[in-house]
Amino acid sequence: MLEHLTEIASGQLAWSVVTAALLAICTSCLLFQKWNEQGTKGRLPPGPRPLPIVGNLLQLDPKNMPKSLMALRERYGSIYTIYLGSQPFVVLCGYQVVKEALVDHSEEFHGRMDYPAFTDFTHGDGIAFSNGEKWKVLRCFAVQTLREFGMGRRSIEERIQEEARCMVEELAKTKATPTDPSFLIGCAFTNIICSIVFGDRFEYKDNKFLTLVGLLNENLHHLSSSWIQVYNMFPGIMSYLPGPHNRLFKNYEKIRLLILETAKMHQETLDPDFPRDFIDCFLLKMQQEKEDPFTYFHMNSLLMTTQNLFIAGAEASATIVHYGILILMKYPELQAKVYEEIIQVVGPHRSPLFEDRVQMPYTDALIHEIQRFSDIVPMGVPRAVTTDTHYCGYTIPKGTGVIAFLSSVHRDITKFNDPEVFDPTNFLDKKGNFNRSEAFMPFGVGKRVCLGEPLARMEIFLFLTILVQHFILQPVVPPEEIDLSPISIGLIAIPHPFKFRAIPR
Structure with a gap:
């Protein structure tokens, strides 16, 4: 009897091994067929040989993808293919290749690739990860609405100055004691978007506001973790596993409910003749198109678009x-x-204006160099080709993912002197005049350039100049010990936390 059971168990084990082997072979064959079909339909650039299921995951470092991509560039050149899981991505490196694709061939390269860490929640609503006609309509509406509020009774510049002055007042209260500025900076930049989207700013002690700031900051760190890199490759599997990625989606939902609460309050007090903010304008558009079954203006689209604005307009600038x-x-x-x-140019008392930068070439150059050197969105936001695309001697099939490797542009030795060194003269000519480099792309380039670029440029200039105008920014460690490398790199590169002394001038 025992021998019989042993024989059955052995047979079952053998069958399991055979089954697993057959599944592995079938998977390999299916992937090979897929890659072969792509090779027939198109001819992707060369790259490291992918493995079944995991693709090139073992050749990449999810904690520092830019470093891995730069190493692959050394071997395969300025355009190559990697597989994230079973999904191919064409990687574009260096100024010339990125510019030719995203600007000269902008129509083919302006699609948005699925990014599960966002799209599994937004389901394609909002601006950042929509495509086609929906993207064009929503983006056009957002750009026009933001422009109108910038020229309204209270300009966007005045809102930024107000928040910058609030931050100066709060820093003055520290009396030059070591301070972590992350909370104040987060509050200030979130409040600017709140004033545009919600029509009003919040006190820094407001509980609802503090909840929003905390959720946005926590999600920023989640999006820059290696967990999210892996989730984007294997969303189907990762959705069943525990980990920080689950917290990301819970936070998304909490932010959605906060925005929904405000939107419903706006609906109750909406005056069609006097829209107060972005939400009012969106609600009016919803009313105008409520009979259109194919409209892109509905409540979920409003909520997702607003979340996009907070991430792009607050977190990146901060x-x-x-x-x-x-x-x-x-x-x-x-x-x-x-x-x-x-x-x-400004003096010790007047608040700097954005127009002052024209007379401040060194400051303008230094702020541009900060953005180039910090390189906070090193891989850009993933794109996709909108049609079968002939580029650089290759044929890229429609829907193929594209990584515009912006870090390789900002480190292009043909455009910047010693790009690994911080040097404001990268943006100055020989006479000391400001000289904007064509390889400056922190907001992306082409049709998908960040719609919040004008706002971000104004925010960064005004905040940094007001800070330096009022304080000596003094580290609590020797300057040579300050680490400028990111603590984590995902969608955004996150700097190390730090404390400093804001010494009044």
């Missing part, structure tokens, strides 16, 4: 200002030159 403070502390001699120029 991160750049974090890097800016670190860099100004690491190079105090540069901070001194910026202060000297501020005093010459």
